[in-house]
Amino acid sequence: MAAPLEPAQMRTYFALTEAVSLLQHAVQQQLQAEGGLSYVQFEILAKLVDAGRALSMTELADGVVYSRSGLTHQAALLQRSGLISRHSDPQDQRATLVEITTEGRDRVARVLPGHIQVVRRLLFDPLSDQDVSALGDIMSRALQQMRALPPRSAAPRRRERSGPR
Amino acid sequence: MAAPLEPAQMRTYFALTEAVSLLQHAVQQQLQAEGGLSYVQFEILAKLVDAGRALSMTELADGVVYSRSGLTHQAALLQRSGLISRHSDPQDQRATLVEITTEGRDRVARVLPGHIQVVRRLLFDPLSDQDVSALGDIMSRALQQMRALPPRSAAPRRRERSGPR
DNA sequence: TATTGTTATACTCTATAACTATA
DNA sequence: TATAGTTATAGAGTATAACAATA
Incomplete structure (x- = not known):
């Protein structure tokens, strides 16, 4: 039997998940309203801007949790809209290089101010510089842990779903 | 023109969103694998357990970001599975009272240990008690802010989507 | 034989609008 | 007239499996 979480951990877990959920929701609304972009699409464009060069589908998928087919689908949508x-x-003839277009850059530039405004208003406004620094430090440590940990299933390769669907 | 986020804020925002995203993904996998539940379904069941009484659909919707029809859909699925x-x-004959069944409670009991284990392993293990406390404090303050803020659009009632879809 | 990516397909989730019933 | 909830429907997102092409 696993021990339950301590009360302080519970409080923290709930505050974290609920706050981030509200933040994500607000961000998604903003991106959709001001740029017609889903969060994933924005992430893809932002990644391309950040990289400053064309990226392969595999590179684009890095850090995104999606399946390859999901990324292909989103890339197709972005291409149809002329953003990539x-x-x-x-x-390597097997690889596909993805490049952001001028229109894509413009779209990112269009939504970014609103995006920043939402994050600032909802997250950073009530926090002190010390808070921001502490939060960044703590979440960076958690993130390191998550990346270091092996996936939960023991199977290293072709993991399959074990439970009932 | 909105000023960009400061570097420390950027780092913090990225660490927070990426860590929570990985955590959510892991939690969703676990709930699906061990209990055949989506996160939303688990939330509904957990809320009923926590309340210790039957809740109306409106009460259930509180705190969840979904549309009423979305909640109706999820409730229908849970009922079909015999969990509520x-x-x-x-x-009030207009209202629907939702009650968790014994089978529903069993399902929650079945997935909860694994859920806790995931959260502990991914989030809390690398954190000190001070970290947990600081994180809880910070996110609670942010959460308060988010709840206090008016929705971004000025329209108080029937807000409509203004941008391109 | 392994890797890169796409396609076909199906399923889940969520939302909008119209609707019923009750207050 | 306002509120509680459901239904019908449609669209978006994601995943699995099969596939083609290249290494």
Whole structure:
């Protein structure tokens, strides 16, 4: 039997999940309203802007939790909207290089101020510099842990769902 | 023009969103694998257990971001699985009272240990008691702010989507 | 034989609008 | 007239499996 969480841990867990849930919801609303973008689509565009170069589908998928087919689908939508372009990599004909278009950059530029405003209003406004620093420190440590941990199932390869659907 | 976030804020925002995203993903996997429950379904059941009494659909919707129809849909699924029951409220014939069944309680009991284990392993293990306390404090303050703020659109009632879909 | 990516398909989730019934 | 909830329907997101092409 697993011991229950301590009361302080419970409080923290609930505050964290609920706050982030509200924040995510607000951000998604803003991105959709001001740019017609889902959060995932924004993430893809932001990643391309941040990289400053074309990225392969595999590189794009890194850090995103999606399946390859899910990424292909989103990339197809973004391409149809003219926000990215895709070409096969001359170096490796199997790979697809994804590049952000000028229109894509413009779209990011259009939604970014509102995005920042939401995050600031909802998250940072009530926090002191010390809070921000402590929060960043704590979550960075948690993140390191999450990345270091093996996936929960013992199976290293082709993990399959074990439970009832 | 909105000023960009400060570097420390950026770092914190990214660490927070990525860590919570990984945590959510792990939790969702666990709930699905061990209990065949989506996170929303688990939330509904947990809320009923926590309340210790039957709740109306409106009460259930409180704190959840969903539309009424979404909640109706999820409740229908849970009822079909025998995890909740629904009856109309004798006090107010318009209302539907939702009650968790024994099977529903069993299901919660079945998934809870694994749920706790995931949260502990991914989030709390690398944190000190001070960290947990600080994190809870900070996120509670942010949460308070989020609840206090008016929705972003000025329209108080029937807000409509203003941007392109 | 392994890797990269796409396609086909199906399922889940959520939302909007219209509707019923009750207050 | 307002509120509680459901239904019908549609759209978006994600996943699995099968597939094609290249390494």
